[in-house]
Amino acid sequence: MAKLKVRLFPIQKRFPFIMFCMIMVVVTFISFILAIRLGSVDLNFETIGKVIVNKITGRNYYRVDWTEGIESIIWSIRIPRIFTAFVVGAGLTLCGILMQALTKNPLADPYILGISQGASAGAVLVIMYGVLSIFNGYSTMVGAFIGAVVSIILALKIATIRNKVTATQLVLAGIAVSALFSAITNYMIYHTRTGSDKVKTATYWLMGSLSGSSWEKLIYGCIAFIVCLIPILTLSKSLDVLMLGDDVAVTVGVNTDRLKLGIIIVATLLTGVIVSMSGTIGFVGLIIPHITRSVVGTKHSRLIPASVLVGGTFLVIADIISRTIAAPEELPIGVVSAFFGAPFFLYLIRKSHKQLGG
Amino acid sequence: MKLDVKDIKYSIESKLIVNGVSLGIEEGSFVGLVGPNGCGKSTLLKNIYKVYKPDSGAVFIDGEELAKMNSRETAKRMSVMQQENNVEFDMTVYDMVMIGRFAHQHMFKTDKIAEREIVISAIKEVGLEGYEDRSFLSLSGGEKQRTLVARALVQKASLIILDEPTNHLDIGYQYQIMNILKKQNLTVFSSIHDLNIASCYCDRVVFMKSGQIVGAGTPQEMFVPEKIKHLFGVDTKITQNPVTKKPNIIFIPSV
Numbered sequence: 001m002a003k004l005k006v007r008l009f010p011i012q013k014r015f016p017f018i019m020f021c022m023i024m025v026v027v028t029f030i031s032f033i034l035a036i037r038l039g040s041v042d043l044n045f046e047t048i049g050k051v052i053v054n055k056i057t058g059r060n061y062y063r064v065d066w067t068e069g070i071e072s073i074i075w076s077i078r079i080p081r082i083f084t085a086f087v088v089g090a091g092l093t094l095c096g097i098l099m100q101a102l103t104k105n106p107l108a109d110p111y112i113l114g115i116s117q118g119a120s121a122g123a124v125l126v127i128m129y130g131v132l133s134i135f136n137g138y139s140t141m142v143g144a145f146i147g148a149v150v151s152i153i154l155a156l157k158i159a160t161i162r163n164k165v166t167a168t169q170l171v172l173a174g175i176a177v178s179a180l181f182s183a184i185t186n187y188m189i190y191h192t193r194t195g196s197d198k199v200k201t202a203t204y205w206l207m208g209s210l211s212g213s214s215w216e217k218l219i220y221g222c223i224a225f226i227v228c229l230i231p232i233l234t235l236s237k238s239l240d241v242l243m244l245g246d247d248v249a250v251t252v253g254v255n256t257d258r259l260k261l262g263i264i265i266v267a268t269l270l271t272g273v274i275v276s277m278s279g280t281i282g283f284v285g286l287i288i289p290h291i292t293r294s295v296v297g298t299k300h301s302r303l304i305p306a307s308v309l310v311g312g313t314f315l316v317i318a319d320i321i322s323r324t325i326a327a328p329e330e331l332p333i334g335v336v337s338a339f340f341g342a343p344f345f346l347y348l349i350r351k352s353h354k355q356l357g358g
Numbered sequence: 359m360k361l362d363v364k365d366i367k368y369s370i371e372s373k374l375i376v377n378g379v380s381l382g383i384e385e386g387s388f389v390g391l392v393g394p395n396g397c398g399k400s401t402l403l404k405n406i407y408k409v410y411k412p413d414s415g416a417v418f419i420d421g422e423e424l425a426k427m428n429s430r431e432t433a434k435r436m437s438v439m440q441q442e443n444n445v446e447f448d449m450t451v452y453d454m455v456m457i458g459r460f461a462h463q464h465m466f467k468t469d470k471i472a473e474r475e476i477v478i479s480a481i482k483e484v485g486l487e488g489y490e491d492r493s494f495l496s497l498s499g500g501e502k503q504r505t506l507v508a509r510a511l512v513q514k515a516s517l518i519i520l521d522e523p524t525n526h527l528d529i530g531y532q533y534q535i536m537n538i539l540k541k542q543n544l545t546v547f548s549s550i551h552d553l554n555i556a557s558c559y560c561d562r563v564v565f566m567k568s569g570q571i572v573g574a575g576t577p578q579e580m581f582v583p584e585k586i587k588h589l590f591g592v593d594t595k596i597t598q599n600p601v602t603k604k605p606n607i608i609f610i611p612s613v
Contacts (some may be wrong), residue, residue: 012491104447105446
């Protein structure tokens with residue numbers, strides 16, 4: 001059994017890899033359709049299709065036989081929200097891959113390292129106290145970015161001993177950094193808000209939510225994601241080499257200082273943008289790259305496109321669950337991702353111990 | 359001079375590990391670096407292959423200063439083989455060897471067929487034919503080490519630095535790896551633990567102690583009882599290997 005599994009996965013040849021990506025595209029598409037349909041108000045496929053066609057063509061191609069409320073649920077609430085879920089999931093996955101290449105450690109991810117919480121604290125600081133208002137509409141993103149930079153520096157400084165990041169150090173550093181920034185975030189919220197509002201706001205920033213999605217935020221998110229994805233794809237070979245250790249990377253001709261600086265900038269920028277869109281959603285960057293790696297292998301030229309698809313779809317599905325499982329109440333999406341992620345995290349810790357022991 | 363090291367000093371946490379090392383290696387020679395544990399061999403080599411940046415001093419390769427060369431250019435001139443490092447992420451033998459081609463590849467102008475041939479022939483050279491699709495982590499110690507030799511060979515650099523290349527390997531693999539390297543038309547600079555291997559393969563050996571070079575010469579000149587006693591504190595008797603005609607070091611325990 002074990003031998004057979006080794007032969008099938010990870011995929012070696014080009015054709016099965018493309019097949020896998022095609023299947024993922026289909027799964028993504030199906031998850032989108034289901035996500036538009038399901039929720040506190042159930043809609044039928046016919047209306048959804050008609051509304052989308054009318055909106056895209058910009059005229060009443062189909063006769064309007066639905067209320068304005070339905071139209072607004074489909075076009076102004078659910079569709080931007082689903083695309084946001086996809087971009088957030090894909091972005092968090094990309095951040096996870098980058099953090100793992102940077103630390104050579106499969107446990108690294110923006111949530112585990114406390115970078116998402118740092119970004120949250122930065123965003124909350126901007127919103128609650130109005131600092132950085134010179135950046136206008138972008139101030140939340142800028143705040144989140146600065147928070148991410150501060151926390152990544154802190155986390156890596158604590159986790160690195162003699163140029164190496166061990167699994168234990170990494171997890172401990174992450175616990176400390178995320179506890180610190182969660183505390184700061186909570187303090188700021190409870191200091192400025194009153195009544196039930198403060199609990200709601202704190203939940204939003206610390207457990208994540210896609211309920212504030214809009215077309216405008218989505219477009220910012222898409223642009224940031226694409227701006228980060230393209231340079232990283234061109235660096236995929238360097239990332240492959242970096243995974244083997246800094247020494248090896250230097251000796252085969254990678255400029256590691258420049259590459260690592262690039263990774264940190266992209267990862268913090270992207271984390272900042274994502275957190276400002278959705279709050280802190282954990283574990284996506286941890287689970288998705290790991291699962292995808294076992295299917296398509298460790299080469300980044302394959303891993304990145306495949307896991308971006310898987311990660312995006314995962315969050316669309318997680319969002320469906322968060323909207324339907326406790327309907328009409330909405331569960332924070334971070335709770336759903338943690339339900340999948342935390343057991344997986346335990347499994348990975350266990351595995352990394354075995355490797356160290358053996 | 360192929361490799362010229364000029365007065366390298368390097369300290370870790372204000373402790374001087376490499377204390378003013380200068381040495382020269384001639385084109386085409388096989389030079390061994392010998393010394394007790396903790397004498398700074400590995401640190402010196404890391405200063406040469408740019409993982410560490412020396413506090414003072416400089417390294418020249420074909421007369422050009424290494425510090426002024428970019429990463430790719432350095433990799434085309436000098437390849438490095440280290441001890442097998444702990445890799446957390448698996449890949450195939452073929453992909454692992456292909457990593458060595460990094461400096462030669464550019465995004466849109468890489469001849470994929472030629473690259474493939476170079477990699478396949480290096481895998482054959484180290485005797486791992488048929489292992490291309492095997493996962494690296496599933497290999498034995500000796501197979502992993504040979505994969506790393508192949509990775510260093512495909513870099514097509516004329517100088518190769520070996521940092522403890524045969525540690526943890528049994529005697530058969532140690533000789534096998536040295537044989538592969540000796541066959542290549544390369545300048546080799548290697549740290550070596552086993553004195554008889556050094557004697558057998560090296561044109562010159564360099565003795566290092568407490569961060570300094572304490573002597574250099576041919577194996578015949580260097581492997582004499584007083585010098586070995588001074589370096590390792592062990593008594594020896596030197597005979598001649600009847601086949602290679604090289605010095606054969608016999609250790610005499612002081613019981």
